Amino acid sequence: MTDSTAPTAIDPTWAWQPYRPDASNPWTLQKAGHLHRRAGFGASMADLDRTFADGPEKAIHGVLNGGAGLAEFDKLMSDMAASLDAGSEEQLRAWWIFRILQTPFPLQERLTLFWHNHFATSNAKVRSTPLMLAQNELIRRHSLGSFRNLLQEMTKDAAMMIWLDTVANRKGQANENYARELMELFCLGIGHYTEQDVREGARAFTGWETRYGKFSIDQGQHDGGSKTFLGKTGPWGGEDIVRICLEQDAAPYFIASKLFRFFISDTLSPSKPLLDPLAKQLRDSDYDLRGVVETILRSNLFFTPHAYRAQIKSPVDFAVGIVRALEGHVGSLPLAEALEGLGQRLFAPPSVKGWDGGPTWINSTTLLLRHNLALAITSTEDNRFGRRTDPAALLHKHDKRADEEIVDFFMKLFLQNDATDDARIGLAQYLAEAHKQSYPPYWSERDKEDHRLRAACHLLLTQAEFQLN
Amino acid sequence: MLVVSSTLELARQLIDELERGPAPSSAVRDPAAEPRTILYHRVQWSGLSRYLGVVQKRLVTQNMLEQGNSPEDAAKEISVFLGLLDHLGRLESENRFAADRYEVDLRFIP
Numbered sequence: 001m002t003d004s005t006a007p008t009a010i011d012p013t014w015a016w017q018p019y020r021p022d023a024s025n026p027w028t029l030q031k032a033g034h035l036h037r038r039a040g041f042g043a044s045m046a047d048l049d050r051t052f053a054d055g056p057e058k059a060i061h062g063v064l065n066g067g068a069g070l071a072e073f074d075k076l077m078s079d080m081a082a083s084l085d086a087g088s089e090e091q092l093r094a095w096w097i098f099r100i101l102q103t104p105f106p107l108q109e110r111l112t113l114f115w116h117n118h119f120a121t122s123n124a125k126v127r128s129t130p131l132m133l134a135q136n137e138l139i140r141r142h143s144l145g146s147f148r149n150l151l152q153e154m155t156k157d158a159a160m161m162i163w164l165d166t167v168a169n170r171k172g173q174a175n176e177n178y179a180r181e182l183m184e185l186f187c188l189g190i191g192h193y194t195e196q197d198v199r200e201g202a203r204a205f206t207g208w209e210t211r212y213g214k215f216s217i218d219q220g221q222h223d224g225g226s227k228t229f230l231g232k233t234g235p236w237g238g239e240d241i242v243r244i245c246l247e248q249d250a251a252p253y254f255i256a257s258k259l260f261r262f263f264i265s266d267t268l269s270p271s272k273p274l275l276d277p278l279a280k281q282l283r284d285s286d287y288d289l290r291g292v293v294e295t296i297l298r299s300n301l302f303f304t305p306h307a308y309r310a311q312i313k314s315p316v317d318f319a320v321g322i323v324r325a326l327e328g329h330v331g332s333l334p335l336a337e338a339l340e341g342l343g344q345r346l347f348a349p350p351s352v353k354g355w356d357g358g359p360t361w362i363n364s365t366t367l368l369l370r371h372n373l374a375l376a377i378t379s380t381e382d383n384r385f386g387r388r389t390d391p392a393a394l395l396h397k398h399d400k401r402a403d404e405e406i407v408d409f410f411m412k413l414f415l416q417n418d419a420t421d422d423a424r425i426g427l428a429q430y431l432a433e434a435h436k437q438s439y440p441p442y443w444s445e446r447d448k449e450d451h452r453l454r455a456a457c458h459l460l461l462t463q464a465e466f467q468l469n
Numbered sequence: 470m471l472v473v474s475s476t477l478e479l480a481r482q483l484i485d486e487l488e489r490g491p492a493p494s495s496a497v498r499d500p501a502a503e504p505r506t507i508l509y510h511r512v513q514w515s516g517l518s519r520y521l522g523v524v525q526k527r528l529v530t531q532n533m534l535e536q537g538n539s540p541e542d543a544a545k546e547i548s549v550f551l552g553l554l555d556h557l558g559r560l561e562s563e564n565r566f567a568a569d570r571y572e573v574d575l576r577f578i579p
Contacts, residue, residue: 080533
C-alpha cells in the first residue's frame with residue numbers, strides 16, 4: 001500500500017484526523033482488508049467487496065456496531081456456556097474460539113481478546129472455569145464501554161481477586177500484589193507510583209474477599225484507617241484507589257499507548273505529543289473506549305504504512321483469518337488445541353504481563369507449526385478439522401476455473417494483492433506444474449483438481465506477507 | 470443364536486455341540502460342570518437414549534465445539550443418534566461360570 005500523504009515525522013493533529021479518501025490517497029481494497037484484520041479477524045471475499053464498495057465512513061460504522069443477528073448470537077453463546085462441562089478449560093477455550101469464529105461483531109471479540117491480554121488472568125492459578133467465563137463476559141460487556149467501569153468491576157472480579165491475591169489481603173498483613181499490578185500493568189505504568197503508594201494502596205483492599213464467586217468485604221479484616229495514596233490522604237477503600245489512579249495524568253496516556261500498540265503498531269514508539277489527542281479524548285469522555293477506538297480506526301494514521309501490515313499475526317489472527325476467509329467451519333476444540341501449540345492458550349496467558357506478542361509469535365518451530373496448521377485446515381484430509389473449510393469448494397462456488405483466475409482470487413482474498421511478483425509467478429507455476437504430479441490411481445479427475453487447488457491455497461498461506469497483520 | 474469364541478476352531482466345536490443338542494437325561498450329571506454362578510445383564514438402549522436425552526443440550530454443545538456445526542445441524546446429529554439407540558432395542562447377556570467352563574449367551578432383542 002502506498003500513501004503519499006504519510007509524513008516522515010508524524011504530525012499528531014494530522015494523525016488522528018479522519019482519513020478522507022482523495023485522488024492521491026484513495027480508498028483501496030488493501031485498506032478494506034487492513035480494516036478487517038485490525039478491527040476483526042480477517043474477511044471473506046464478500047466482506048472485502050462490500051467494505052470496498054461501502055467506503056471508509058460506512059464500513060467503519062459497520063465495524064463499530066457489528067452485523068445483524070447479534071442478540072440471537074449472544075443468546076446462543078449464553079446457552080452454550082450454560083451447557084459446558086464444569087471444570088473443562090478445554091471446552092471453555094473452544095467456546096471462546098467458536099465465538100470468535102462465528103461472531104457477527106468481530107471488533108467486540110478482538111477487544112475482548114485485547115483486554116484479556118491486558119488483565120492477563122490465568123486459569124492455571126484461578127482453577128475455576130465458571131469464574132474465568134464470568135471474567136470473559138465482564139470484559140466483553142465493557143470492551144467498547146467505559147474503561148472506568150471495566151477497571152472498577154475487574155477489581156472486584158472473583159477470578160482477578162484470586163489471580164492477584166486480593167482474597168489473601170488481610171488487615172495488618174496487606175498483600176501488595178493487586179495494588180502493584182493495578183498501577184504497573186492496568187492503568188499507570190512503571191515510574192508513576194512509589195513503593196509507598198503500593199503499600200498504602202494494598203491497605204485499601206484489605207478484607208476484600210469472594211463468597212460463592214461474588215465480591216464481598218469482611219469488615220473485620222478491612223483497614224479503614226487513613227492512607228496517603230498518590231498524594232491524596234483519606235480513609236480510602238478499594239474503589240477510591242481505582243478512582244485516584246484514573247485521576248492521574250499518566251492513566252489516559254497509558255491506556256492510549258496500549259490501544260496504539262494494538263491498533264496501529266507494536267514496534268513504533270508513540271511520542272507523548274502523538275498520544276496527546278487520544279489521552280485528552282479519554283480524559284474528557286471519562287474513559288469512553290468506543291470513542292477513542294473510533295478515532296483510531298477512522299484516523300489518517302490507521303491507514304498509513306506505519307500501521308499497514310506492521311504487526312505479526314497472533315495465532316488466533318492467523319488461524320481464524322484462514323477459516324473466515326474460506327467461509328469454512330472447523331471444530332473449535334481441536335483449533336483451540338492447535339493454537340496452544342502455536343503459543344496462544346486462551347484463558348492461560350503466560351504471566352501477569354500477558355503474551356509478549358509481536359516478533360515473539362514467530363520462531364522456527366511456530367512457523368513450521370503455522371504451515372502445518374494451514375495445511376491441516378485447508379487440505380480437508382486432517383481428521384481434526386474435517387472437510388468443511390475447503391479452498392476448492394470456495395473456488396467452485398465463485399466459479400473460478402482458469403489458473404489465472406485462481407491466482408487472482410487467492411491473492412485478492414488473502415493478501416489483497418500485496419504479494420510480490422515472484423510470489424504470484426510462483427503460485428502460477430505451481431498450479432501449472434501440479435498437473436504433472438502423480439496421484440493415486442483411484443482418484444477421480446475432480447479429486448486431482450481439488451487437491452491441486454487446496455495445495456495452491458496452502459502455498460499462499462505460507463507466504464511471509466500472510467503472517468503480517 | 471449368536472456364538473462368540475476366541476478361535477474359529479472353538480467356534481466350530483461349539484456350533485457342533487449346540488447342533489448335537491443336550492445329552493440324554495439318563496446321562497450322569499457331573500456336579501463340577503454345573504454352573505456355580507450365573508450373571509444376567511440387560512442393556513436397554515432406549516434407557517440410555519432417555520438418559521442422554523436429559524443431557525441433550527450438553528451433547529449438542531459438545532458437537533458444535535468438536536465439529537463446528539451450527540446449532541441446527543448439531544441438534545439433528547444428536548437426534549439421529551438418540552433415535553438409533555431407541556431403535557436398537559435391548560441387549561441381554563447371560564454369563565455362566567462353572568468349574569470347568571465359562572459360557573456367554575448374548576441376545577440382541579429389537
